[in-house]
Amino acid sequence: MKKKVDDYQIYEKYYEQIFQQVKNDPFAQSLGIQLTKFEAGFAEAILEVKxxxxxxxxxxxxxxIYALADHAFSVACNAYGKTSLGLSTTIQFIESAKPGDKIVACAKEIKRNYRTGFYRIDIFHEQNLIATMEAVSYRKDQYFIELD
Known part of the structure; x- marks a missing residue:
């Protein structure tokens, strides 16, 4: 019988390796998205609208807005070093933002099991909620980091 791996222990032990991988997303960098918080099952990213x-x-x-939300979702669901892919997303646009505005996406894990993860991503301009996204991830067997 296989030994069950504790995702949170992987997150703690390999934090730096995981962080380096998720923060160096070429697409997010091309848009100017900056990762501002990274925790197990949680991510926050900011973007100044150009x-x-x-x-x-x-x-x-x-x-x-979707790209910012999707990046935060990707970081949150990959926080445990296990390759996770987006299965589905639903986004609702509530208000708009303008050039010069800084928008922030906060992705929070709602529930995670062996194969799937469920997330809510809220996007704000200052204190105003401008969009919200629900997302489901598929968790593969492979890790994108080297495990001991």
């Missing part, structure tokens, strides 16, 4: 990130009406494009 003038090229808006739609025809001068407000931040929904795809930019």
């Amino acid at each position: 003038s090229h990130m808006v739609n025809a009406y001068g407000t931040v494009h929904g795809a930019v």
Whole structure:
């Protein structure tokens, strides 16, 4: 019988390795997304809206908000070093943001089991909730870090 691995112990023991991997996301970096908090099952990322990130009406494009939320989700669900992929997401856009605004995505793990994880990601401008996303991840067998 296989020994069950404690995800939280993996997170603690390999924190630096995991952190280096999740913070160096090339797509997020290309948008200017910065990871500001990283914990087991939780991530916070910030993005300053630039003038090229808006739609025809001068407000931040929904795809930019989605990309920020998706990055926070990715970091939160991969916090245990086990390769996790997004299975599904549903996002609701509530308010808009403009160039110069700093928007923040907070991803929180709601429940995780052997194969799936459930997350809620809230996106804020200052104290205003501008979007919210629910997301489900699929947890593969492989780890993206070297285990002892």
